[in-house]
Amino acid sequence: MRIKITFLLVMLVSLMQAQTTMVAFKAPESTPENAKILVGSSSWQGGWDASYGLPDHGYELTKAADDDYYRVEVPADFCNAGIRFILNGDPENIAQWLKDDGINYDTDSWGNEDYKVEENGNIVYYFNQFVAWKKEVIVKSNEIVFHAPESTPADAVICVGSTLFNWDYGFDNLTNVIEMEKGDDGLYRAEVETDFVVGKGLRFVLMGDNGEVDNVAVWRTERNTYDIDSWDHDKHIIVEDYKIIYDVVKFYDWRKNVENTSVSILFHAPESTPANGIVYVGSRMFNDDFGFTGTIEALEMEKGADGIYKVTTTMPFVNQPLRFVLVDEDNLSFDNIALYLKAKPEDNPDAEDEYDRDSWDHVVTVGDDDAHVVEISKFVKWTVNSSVGLYTAPDAGEAIIFAGEHNH
Numbered sequence: 376m377r378i379k380i381t382f383l384l385v386m387l388v389s390l391m392q393a394q395t396t397m398v399a400f401k402a403p404e405s406t407p408e409n410a411k412i413l414v415g416s417s418s419w420q421g422g423w424d425a426s427y428g429l430p431d432h433g434y435e436l437t438k439a440a441d442d443d444y445y446r447v448e449v450p451a452d453f454c455n456a457g458i459r460f461i462l463n464g465d466p467e468n469i470a471q472w473l474k475d476d477g478i479n480y481d482t483d484s485w486g487n488e489d490y491k492v493e494e495n496g497n498i499v500y501y502f503n504q505f506v507a508w509k510k511e512v513i514v515k516s517n518e519i520v521f522h523a524p525e526s527t528p529a530d531a532v533i534c535v536g537s538t539l540f541n542w543d544y545g546f547d548n549l550t551n552v553i554e555m556e557k558g559d560d561g562l563y564r565a566e567v568e569t570d571f572v573v574g575k576g577l578r579f580v581l582m583g584d585n586g587e588v589d590n591v592a593v594w595r596t597e598r599n600t601y602d603i604d605s606w607d608h609d610k611h612i613i614v615e616d617y618k619i620i621y622d623v624v625k626f627y628d629w630r631k632n633v634e635n636t637s638v639s640i641l642f643h644a645p646e647s648t649p650a651n652g653i654v655y656v657g658s659r660m661f662n663d664d665f666g667f668t669g670t671i672e673a674l675e676m677e678k679g680a681d682g683i684y685k686v687t688t689t690m691p692f693v694n695q696p697l698r699f700v701l702v703d704e705d706n707l708s709f710d711n712i713a714l715y716l717k718a719k720p721e722d723n724p725d726a727e728d729e730y731d732r733d734s735w736d737h738v739v740t741v742g743d744d745d746a747h748v749v750e751i752s753k754f755v756k757w758t759v760n761s762s763v764g765l766y767t768a769p770d771a772g773e774a775i776i777f778a779g780e781h782n783h
Contacts, residue, residue: 395497396451399444400436400460403470403507411463412436412445417483418456427459427483429466444501454487454500462508470505478573478612478619482509517572519608521555521563521579522624524592526632532582533563537575544578544604546588552580572621577605581629592626593633599739600694601633636747638693638739642676642684643752644701645713653702654684655709659695665733667700667709675702690739693749697734701757713754730756 398414406412413433417424427433436445459482460470471480484490490500519535527533536544536552545551553571555563579592593601605623613620640656648654657665657673666672674692676684699713714730737749 394451395448396453397446397448397497397499398434398436398454398458399446399499399501400470401444401501401503401505402438403505403511405508405511406462413461413464414447414449415459415461416449416453416456417459418452423456426466427457429459429461430464433461451498454491456485458484458487458500458502460502460505462510465510468508468510471507471509472504473506473614476609476612478614480507480509516618517567517569517621518618519555519565519567519572519577519621519623521565521592522622522626523561523563524626524628526628527581531557533557534580534582534588535565535567536578536580537567537571538577539571539575544576546578546580549586549588573609577608577623578603579605579623579626590629590631593628593630594625595627598737599741601628601630601690603630633690636690637687638690638747638749639685639687640676640693640697641748641750642699643750643754644682644684644699645754645756647757648701652678654678655700655702656686657698657700658688658692659698659733660691665696665698667698671709673698673700673709690747693737693739697737697749697751698732699734699751699754711757711759714756714758715753716755730758 400412400414402410402412413430413435415427415429415433417427419428419432434447434449436447438445462468462470469482471482472484473479474481484502484504487500490502492499492501521533521535523531523533533555534546534549534552535555536546538544540551541547553565553567555565557563580588581590581592582588583590591603593603594605596602605625608621608623611622611624613622642654642656644652644654654676655667655671655673656676657667659665661672674686674688676686678684700709701711701713702709703711712732714732717729717731719726734751734753737751740748740750742748
């Protein structure tokens with residue numbers, strides 16, 4: 376009988392030992408020697424407590440000389456709630472971990488089952504994620520690294536501006552833009568404040584000899600046209616210690632270079648186009664009228680032997696939506712606009728045909744000879760006074776001035 380009781384006692388002690396729970400905390404590198412670290416639980420009273428029981432009801436951790444962790448034994452359910460670590464008894468100096476964005480910090484640990492392991496019959500929660508103390512002077516510097524286009528002159532002066540300073544990016548008076556410094560590696564760098572770059576648009580300008588600020592860096596769109604400014608730099612972050620690096624690599628040229636690029640527009644006119652039809656193309660670069668009212672800035676196209684209408688212009692013209700008009704010159708009318716057939720809804724393939732105007736999706740192709748071409752063949756009909764919301768054409772009695780030579 377005594378043997379049985381002894382055996383049961385041994386088993387009970389063994390079970391009690393298996394239930395031992397320990398917290399193991401890897402302190403931030405900045406933790407001073409002989410630091411006093413306390414750990415608290417948000418449910419130390421059996422319910423939610425915003426103070427985590429700290430400092431008065433926390434458990435003090437200790438660290439052996441040959442151990443990387445501060446350790447303390449805690450109740451079995453201690454880690455079932457939020458866990459908080461504080462430094463030197465200061466309830467405001469809380470251990471912090473770095474969020475996935477590599478920029479912002481948070482405190483406390485939840486979902487602690489992920490940190491739970493069993494060692495020699497004991498339960499140990501290993502907390503390795505904490506990298507700093509809240510009261511540390513954690514000033515993460517922000518550095519913009521700009522990979523300048525190949526066409527950039529060796530002695531270029533490049534400035535970066537931000538929408539922090541309104542939609543002129545600070546270039547209106549140049550007081551808020553930052554001149555970037557060129558490194559030996561050819562990259563341009565600038566240290567900036569957090570609010571300059573986080574959630575803001577950035578503009579890079581190749582400064583003119585007389586302070587001109589219109590030569591803006593451009594990046595290539597999916598349509599092989601161009602756009603300016605950076606809004607996605609937060610997707611290209613490199614974090615090094617306490618520095619956040621915004622690596623800006625997408626810009627391929629400067630606007631003044633691109634604007635001088637010649638582009639040929641090839642227009643496959645609808646079958647209903649008269650043999651002697653006169654076709655103009657306008658661009659939304661001239662506002663919502665596409666250059667068809669007032670001073671006519673739309674371009675007359677030339678019909679080739681193959682029946683395709685062609686005109687050569689510059690990249691800014693095709694960088695915007697295009698409108699094609701069959702011109703009635705006798706009545707000075709510009710409201711006979713080319714239409715294309717819209718795709719039918721997937722859930723209603725038998726829907727009535729619907730048409731729309733203007734080209735928004737044209738693509739610039741570049742040939743082996745560096746010729747830039749936009750070829751558009753989707754338009755199937757012309758319409759006059761259509762219900763698709765055409766602009767009001769000028770009255771015949773209004774004076775119309777053509778920009779450039781007019782041969783008809």
